Amino acid sequence: MALTIGLTGGIASGKSTVSNMLKDMGIVIIDADVIARKVVEDGQDAYNQIVQAFGEDILLSDQTIDRTKLGSIVFYSEEKRLLLNSIVHPAVRKQMLAEKEEYIANGTSTIVLDIPLLFESKLTSMVDRTILVYVDYETQLKRLMDRNNLSKQDAEARINSQMPLKEKIPLADAVIYNNGTIEETRIQLQALSKEWDIQ
């Protein structure tokens, strides 16, 4: 029986760091962000639906979707945002499930679905178990400011626009506390891998 795990976190919580550790262990990762870009490529169903809904004005000269333009349209209009999500989200879910099924059919024992909005988008039914990569607020703020070269105010605004990480703790089957060193995080992941037989 294959084990499917949903990996999530918050902005700059260390999800990619943990995801890379899993990759190094040879675990298959299906990345929702990568798939979200793939499903809006020219020729895909979602691409055609977006062009139909938003018009050809959102295309660049090479016919690819102008993500910056589309981003600013949906940033200012909730209605447009919901419309875009109603096209993109089902396409992402469908593609993730298809890839998951393919790995299972090929005999892969553990598949990790890396999904930033796992809890917010209520996608937990796609996986058997969930892992949250957690950091406390002050550490998250500092790492985000350092990584993205942001002011304290801008970093706080980004963190505060998300569901508080603390609220995700009771929703997760396992929590990796990433406040300490990378090594301390790796040790927690190794312990969990043993417990859950991640291989």
Ligand SMILES: Nc1ncnc2c1ncn2[C@@H]1O[C@H](COP(=O)(O)OP(=O)(O)OP(=O)(O)O)[C@@H](O)[C@H]1O
């Ligand atoms: N334990 C740690 N100690 C020190 N720095 C860390 C640790 N974990 C992660 N970092 C650093 O903090 C930043 C955020 O980590 P990472 O990119 O893994 O987070 P993320 O959750 O994937 O972020 P996002 O979803 O915003 O892309 C990175 O610059 C990373 O190198």
